[in-house]
Amino acid sequence: MLRLHDHITSGNGYKVRLLLTLLGLPFARVEYDVDRGATRTPDFLRLNPNGRVPVLDVEDGRCLAESNAILCYLAEGTRFLPSDRFERALVLQWLFFEQYSHEPNIATLRYWITHRLMDDGRREQVEGKRRWGEAALAVMEGHLGSRRYFVGERYSIADIALYAYTHVAEEGGFDLTPYAAIRRWLDRVASEPGHIPITQS
């Protein structure tokens, strides 16, 4: 059985849980207390030397790290990844956008705030992360102004990846009120058959 090494409030973990559930794939979940270094132990570093959840144990200890790589692996050959070569590349474009321009700003501020990790060093970074997070939201808003989903007008792993931390952006102090197209898209994703909330394992 697929085995997901995970932390329940992680949006990166949620991406994988959501897709596994939409695909109807059974999986076991192993929970790690990230605040207490549970992903930096020798045992965990054998699963992922980069020390981060989620990690998917595909079978017999063959492990895959990086949430968006896991999404691609699971979505291969399903309706969540287009078969057209250019559309597949556009899905990847948004997955890399998510990890480079969105997650390090929006998810990181949420993490620092909700896990009560704000200290002086981090406080100095808040303004920059706020500005770049808003810039990422503006890019999404512009794109969604004339579209229902990110690629090919169909629900794909690009939407799943971007939904994960956008729908909880307010926990990181981002106000989504000005982003009408994003809010409509969030409702659309949440209305997809089989949708589960972030805290459901």
Next chain:
Amino acid sequence: MLRLHDHITSGNGYKVRLLLTLLGLPFARVEYDVDRGATRTPDFLRLNPNGRVPVLDVEDGRCLAESNAILCYLAEGTRFLPSDRFERALVLQWLFFEQYSHEPNIATLRYWITHRLMDDGRREQVEGKRRWGEAALAVMEGHLGSRRYFVGERYSIADIALYAYTHVAEEGGFDLTPYAAIRRWLDRVASEPGHIPITQS
């Protein structure tokens, strides 16, 4: 013809130039002065609303952003992307590692130093970026200790993506002397037939 919107010292642009050259695909290159806001003009933002090079115009204005998504698009069906499903996912794992854990630290320090952009706000971030950059190099060193290439013992786009900013890490103040396995791998990649240096367009 393929049209690459690019900046010549960009490692992200270099990834694409290198793969295009290895594949023997002719392309036109359009150079942008990133220091003077050339990627934030209305014309450029129509190519990539996220305002970054590289962008590959595949044909007739169909544009693809995010260097690693472009690599995947070009490598599809070639020897630079494995056909095995799990190995493909491992390639993606390293591409996401590169954009999340490596590039924002190693490439960003190089950019600030070589483009003379260091100011007080950035200076405060140097220590953190140095620490996380070293952590990324340590993960690579551990992986390469028992391997010739990142995935499946063959040269792939995972190597191309990680080579781009690792081979110029010293320009960002990183000393590669302690990383013997990385240095052997850098030599191996540079010895691949058809290899070009970062400044060759």
